[in-house]
Amino acid sequence: MPANDGIDVDDHLGESGLDGDNAQRIYRYMLLARAISEKSWLLTRQGRVLFSMPCDGQEAADVASAYALDTGKDFIVPYARSLGAMLVKGMTAQEVMLNMFGKAADPNSGGRQMPMHWGHKKLGIISMGSSVGTTIPRASGVALASKLKGQGAVTMVYFGEGSASEGDFHEGLAFAGVHRLPVVFFCNNNGWATSVPVSLQSAEPQVSRRAEGYGFPGLTVDGLDPLTVYQAVKTAVDRARSGDGPTLVEATTIRMMPHSSSDNHLRYRSQDELDAEKESDPLPRFQNLLVSAGLLDGESDQVLRDAVDQEVESAIEYADAAPPPDPETALTGVYAP
Amino acid sequence: MSEMRLIEAVRDGLREELAADGSVFLIGQDIAVNGGVFRVTEGLLEEFGPERIIDSPLAESGMVGVAVGAAMNGLRPVVEIQFADFIFPAFNQLVSEAARMYYRTNGEYSVPLVIRAPYGGGVRGGLYHSQSVEAYFAHVPGLKVVVPSSPYDAKGLLKAAIRDDNPVLFFEHKLAYNTVRGEVPQGDYTVPIGKAVVRREGQQLSLISYGLSVHHCLEAADTLSAEGIDCEVVDLRTVSPLDTATLLESVKKTGRACIVHEDNLTGGVGAEVAAIIAKDAFEFLDAPVQRVAAPDVPSFPYSPNLEDALLPGPPDIVRMARELSAY
Numbered sequence: 065m066p067a068n069d070g071i072d073v074d075d076h077l078g079e080s081g082l083d084g085d086n087a088q089r090i091y092r093y094m095l096l097a098r099a100i101s102e103k104s105w106l107l108t109r110q111g112r113v114l115f116s117m118p119c120d121g122q123e124a125a126d127v128a129s130a131y132a133l134d135t136g137k138d139f140i141v142p143y144a145r146s147l148g149a150m151l152v153k154g155m156t157a158q159e160v161m162l163n164m165f166g167k168a169a170d171p172n173s174g175g176r177q178m179p180m181h182w183g184h185k186k187l188g189i190i191s192m193g194s195s196v197g198t199t200i201p202r203a204s205g206v207a208l209a210s211k212l213k214g215q216g217a218v219t220m221v222y223f224g225e226g227s228a229s230e231g232d233f234h235e236g237l238a239f240a241g242v243h244r245l246p247v248v249f250f251c252n253n254n255g256w257a258t259s260v261p262v263s264l265q266s267a268e269p270q271v272s273r274r275a276e277g278y279g280f281p282g283l284t285v286d287g288l289d290p291l292t293v294y295q296a297v298k299t300a301v302d303r304a305r306s307g308d309g310p311t312l313v314e315a316t317t318i319r320m321m322p323h324s325s326s327d328n329h330l331r332y333r334s335q336d337e338l339d340a341e342k343e344s345d346p347l348p349r350f351q352n353l354l355v356s357a358g359l360l361d362g363e364s365d366q367v368l369r370d371a372v373d374q375e376v377e378s379a380i381e382y383a384d385a386a387p388p389p390d391p392e393t394a395l396t397g398v399y400a401p
Numbered sequence: 402m403s404e405m406r407l408i409e410a411v412r413d414g415l416r417e418e419l420a421a422d423g424s425v426f427l428i429g430q431d432i433a434v435n436g437g438v439f440r441v442t443e444g445l446l447e448e449f450g451p452e453r454i455i456d457s458p459l460a461e462s463g464m465v466g467v468a469v470g471a472a473m474n475g476l477r478p479v480v481e482i483q484f485a486d487f488i489f490p491a492f493n494q495l496v497s498e499a500a501r502m503y504y505r506t507n508g509e510y511s512v513p514l515v516i517r518a519p520y521g522g523g524v525r526g527g528l529y530h531s532q533s534v535e536a537y538f539a540h541v542p543g544l545k546v547v548v549p550s551s552p553y554d555a556k557g558l559l560k561a562a563i564r565d566d567n568p569v570l571f572f573e574h575k576l577a578y579n580t581v582r583g584e585v586p587q588g589d590y591t592v593p594i595g596k597a598v599v600r601r602e603g604q605q606l607s608l609i610s611y612g613l614s615v616h617h618c619l620e621a622a623d624t625l626s627a628e629g630i631d632c633e634v635v636d637l638r639t640v641s642p643l644d645t646a647t648l649l650e651s652v653k654k655t656g657r658a659c660i661v662h663e664d665n666l667t668g669g670v671g672a673e674v675a676a677i678i679a680k681d682a683f684e685f686l687d688a689p690v691q692r693v694a695a696p697d698v699p700s701f702p703y704s705p706n707l708e709d710a711l712l713p714g715p716p717d718i719v720r721m722a723r724e725l726s727a728y
Contacts, residue, residue: 139474174507185509190473193505195497201463202498205470205478212426212452212476231490235463242458398542400503400511400566 073356080291081298084359090131090290091350091360092368094123097148098347099376100157101321104164104179108325112384113164117144117180118321121288122252124346125315126222127152128290129250132297133220139210141190141203141221142182144324145252149222154187157375161383168389175389188217197230199223200249204236207245207304218304220248220297225314226257228271237312241278244309248300249275251312252287254319259332272314280310287315288346291353318344405585408578410552411441411517414559415479417589419449422477425563426453428464429481429517438483439519439578465491465516469499472512477563485520485534485572486700492537499568500543514568515559519575520548521613521663522695522712526575527703533612533664533695538570539641539673545569545594546641550615552583554638557592565594574613574663581616597644599651603633606722607651609674610661611637614713618661621718630726640670645677652678656687657725661718666694688728693717 077087101120107113119126126148130140135153142149150160159171163182166175171184173191183191190206192199203221210217227233228251240247251271255262262269275282281303285296293315300311318341322329329338354360360368405413418425427442427449433456436443446454457464461482468478482488488495499512522531539546545567549555555573562569574581600615601622608618615636622632635651637643652658658678660671671692678690693713695701701708 141470170507171509173505176505176507181505183506183510185506190470191502191506191510193497193501195493198466198494198498201466201494202470202473204463205467205472206474207470208467209471209474209476212471213474215474232462232466232494235458235460236466238458238460239463239467397504397508399545400508400513 073353076291076353077357080295082291082294084357086131087291087354088359090127090294091354092372093127093148093151094290094347094350095369095372096151096157096375097123097127099372100160101147103376103380105321105325107164107380113179115178116164116325117323119145119147121318121320121345122254123148124290124350125252125287125293125317128293129220129297129313129315132294132301133218138217139188139190139206139219141199141206141219142192143196143199143222143224143227144180145224146182146222147180150182150189153189155184155189157379158382161379162386165383165386166388167383167386169386196223196227197232200227200232200236201239203247204240204245207240207247208243210246211243216305218246218248218301220250220301222250222252224257225251225253225255225262225265225271226260228274229257229265237275237278237310240310241280244307246304246307247310248297248304249310249312250297251314252317253314254317256319256323258323258327270314272312275312280312282312282314284314284316287317288344288349290346290350320345402584402586404582405552406579407552407555407573407581408439408441410556410585411559411573412443413585414556415442416445416448418560418563419445419453421589424475425477425479426455427479427481428455428457428468430457430459430483432456432481437481439575442481461487461490462494465494465499468514469494469502469512472514473502473510477513479515479517479563482516482518484530485518486529486532488516488518488534495538495544495568496541500541503567504543511566512568513566515562515571516568517571517573519578520572521574521576522701522708523576525703525705525708528700531701533662535570535572535640536664536669539670543567544641545639546572547594547639548572548612549638550577550612550636551581552585554592556585557590558594558638560589561591561594564591569594572612577613581613592638595639595642595644597635597637597639597647599633599647600636601632601634603631603655605631605655606657606659606725607633607635607648607655608659608661608718608722609635609637609648609651611640611670612663614661614663617713617715618718621715621722624715624719625722630722632722643674643677645681648674649678649682652682653685656685658686659691659693659718659721659725661693661713663695663713665697666692667697669694688725691721691725693721
């Protein structure tokens with residue numbers, strides 16, 4: 065089992081600002097994200113779902129960062145691996161599965177976009193497409209509007225380190241810095257832009273150092289530990305909300321699965337490397353921590369996992385049976401009335 | 402009613418919308434303190450303050466991306482791209498994001514956004530300050546593309562664009578800013594997007610155009626009238642979506658059509674209009690549909706001799722009209 069070596073579990077929990085209840089909730093969201101990700105992968109192998117982008121290895125980063133938001137008020141500008149954050153923001157397993165199956169009732173796009181291209185207006189989730197990095201100035205714009213309207217909301221934008229190579233990364237961060245916008249730039253650095261390693265993306269692998277160039281703080285945190293992520297993002301969110309401007313938070317994570325269901329990562333990664341990486345899986349590590357803190361035991365863990373599995377199974381059943389979009393609607397909604 | 406230059410009409414429209422709707426704001430390079438390089442936004446910073454009149458960094462994609470985000474959070478941004486030639490870094494934000502937001506979210510999110518940009522040649526601006534870019538955007542479902550020819554339309558269409566819930570590209574001919582004058586009502590009115598207008602009635606030939614080229618058509622029509630060729634001039638005003646009813650009605654009446662634009666020929670708006678006429682007015686035609694446009698070279702070169710050799714103008718229209726009339 066991955067250990068939380070050299071740390072005092074209770075101190076760590078205390079410093080994070082999370083109490084036991086909240087730590088347990090984060091764990092449940094992580095389990096749910098993993099279960100949906102794994103099931104979605106299986107559904108693509110069965111040909112029941114046509115596309116998936118697994119988030120395995122990024123649950124701690126996605127869930128704990130979103131957990132630092134005021135979910136009723138703040139905005140998320142997601143990317144395809146933000147499943148954990150979507151769940152925290154209020155998207156249900158059923159809604160996720162409607163999206164996976166491309167059904168009419170999918171609140172993200174009604175079956176118009178590929179799966180895991182999130183967007184849910186009622187939940188404050190700003191729609192994303194497949195052209196990565198475009199979301200970054202968009203997040204600055206959402207935050208600019210919040211500032212002009214006195215909305216008091218914080219916007220958090222998720223992206224991989226691959227997107228940080230896009231020019232829009234630079235332009236979005238520069239603008240947010242100038243106007244001290246209430247935005248948190250959350251970079252999930254899993255080391256891979258599909259098959260291109262971080263060493264071929266930038267001679268400076270630490271993305272957070274770029275924040276200095278825009279005049280606001282940047283920090284890199286262990287994205288496999290939800291407590292560390294939560295603590296860092298909470299500080300960034302508080303800073304944004306109080307008018308002190310943006311923060312770039314880089315969470316170092318792992319990508320345990322291929323880029324997508326259309327990718328075979330064994331073309332560019334070795335099985336040994338993948339096996340070794342599995343040792344850092346954030347789920348057993350957090351499970352271990354909760355057990356050490358007396359917040360979880362074998363029995364309660366099993367109850368939780370059974371409930372999560374049940375939730376996902378019934379979501380799949382519901383979505384599979386839900387009606388597909390009417391072909392006649394494919395021509396509609398090009399322009400707003 | 403007062404006579405205004407086109408540039409003043411645009412400014413008037415901006416000022417009225419800023420005053421009427423607190424969710425409208427302006428962003429662009431040099432638009433605040435400097436009032437824009439053409440001075441379209443002069444005085445607006447003083448009137449509406451730096452929160453609503455924002456000088457942008459030199460970053461077109463970022464600027465449009467920011468505007469898309471602000472629009473999705475309830476504001477109505479009006480972006481100035483300093484020259485239409487510099488819009489291309491923002492192409493992805495416009496085409497991949499703004500244009501398809503409403504469609505891809507199944508109607509949940511709309512993007513009420515206006516992109517203003519001065520376009521066109523004749524000012525010795527060389528390859529990068531002279532282009533017409535409307536055809537790139539007219540191709541894109543989800544975008545509206547407006548090119549006014551008169552001060553009245555500039556103000557009324559701009560106000561309609563700002564109130565529209567879709568992304569609208571609004572191209573202003575930079576040579577028209579100070580050379581085209583006309584009566585403009587004081588106070589509020591709009592000109593509907595997607596409606597063409599007949600500027601001059603005629604029986605023998607339809608000259609179909611938009612923007613500054615409409616004035617070239619009107620000038621050519623005067624010349625042709627003296628020769629006994631009676632031209633109708635249709636001002637499209639909006640190049641996407643096209644007002645097919647008005648242009649077809651004109652061609653069905655005259656039986657001859659010539660589309661005129663300053664943009665280069667291939668794949669231009671003229672090609673689309675010609676296809677519509679070929680399909681829906683085929684049996685009314687007495688001559689092939691023709692186009693007067695810039696030749697297929699990369700925009701207008703700098704040297705006056707070179708630019709003048711390529712700019713389509715009234716003499717080119719007159720020549721083509723005679724040819725069509727004699728067909």
